[in-house]
Amino acid sequence: DAGVIQSPRHEVTEMGQEVTLRCKPISGHDYLFWYRQTMMRGLELLIYFNNNVPIDDSGMPEDRFSAKMPNASFSTLKIQPSEPRDSAVYFCASGYTFGSGTRLTVV
Amino acid sequence: AQSVTQLDSQVPVFEEAPVELRCNYSSSVSVYLFWYVQYPNQGLQLLLKYLSGSTLVKGINGFEAEFNKSQTSFHLRKPSVHISDTAEYFCAVSDRGRDDKIIFGKGTRLHILP
Numbered sequence: 001d002a003g004v005i006q007s008p009r010h011e012v013t014e015m016g017q018e019v020t021l022r023c024k025p026i027s028g029h030d031y032l033f034w035y036r037q038t039m040m041r042g043l044e045l046l047i048y049f050n051n052n053v054p055i056d057d058s059g060m061p062e063d064r065f066s067a068k069m070p071n072a073s074f075s076t077l078k079i080q081p082s083e084p085r086d087s088a089v090y091f092c093a094s095g096y097t098f099g100s101g102t103r104l105t106v107v
Numbered sequence: 108a109q110s111v112t113q114l115d116s117q118v119p120v121f122e123e124a125p126v127e128l129r130c131n132y133s134s135s136v137s138v139y140l141f142w143y144v145q146y147p148n149q150g151l152q153l154l155l156k157y158l159s160g161s162t163l164v165k166g167i168n169g170f171e172a173e174f175n176k177s178q179t180s181f182h183l184r185k186p187s188v189h190i191s192d193t194a195e196y197f198c199a200v201s202d203r204g205r206d207d208k209i210i211f212g213k214g215t216r217l218h219i220l221p
Contacts, residue, residue, distance in 0.1 A: 100150040
């Protein structure tokens, strides 16, 4: 079992650009979660899916953020347009297992 | 809704001394409880979890935690810490039987002093 796989590990982008973060959950897990970690706000739940269906997106900070899960083995979190305050580490989790995260820096 | 309070943002402790990291939770339903560890510049690793059964839960790296329902607490302990335990520790809660949504506390940074 390779665990939860996230890509890229690091992303540096310019303000206004579109950013797409990717996640491959553990096979057989029904739930998939996206979290954001910052120094100021700690770990925040952004959105989660059950069987590929979004259940609760109340944590998504703005309409610039969107997430999809087209099938059981893949999910994306997109930010368009990105802003410097979006800089954070974004984690994907399935079950109780977390990926290694994507460190996003928006300059 | 659930919430988690980690009372100490930082805990300094000498190497080979015991440590306790405190965690209290609130929820209107029965819960699952977790401790995660995050080493510098790394992801979150599950240390241990309480789902049911014995209230004393043993985890990896010599850590253990005790679920106390009456005090709504789930404190993490280790009898003798090592320099390699330097990390941030997160307590977390999930509603039992509803979904796997985990809500985290703000974390406790453990400093091991030589």
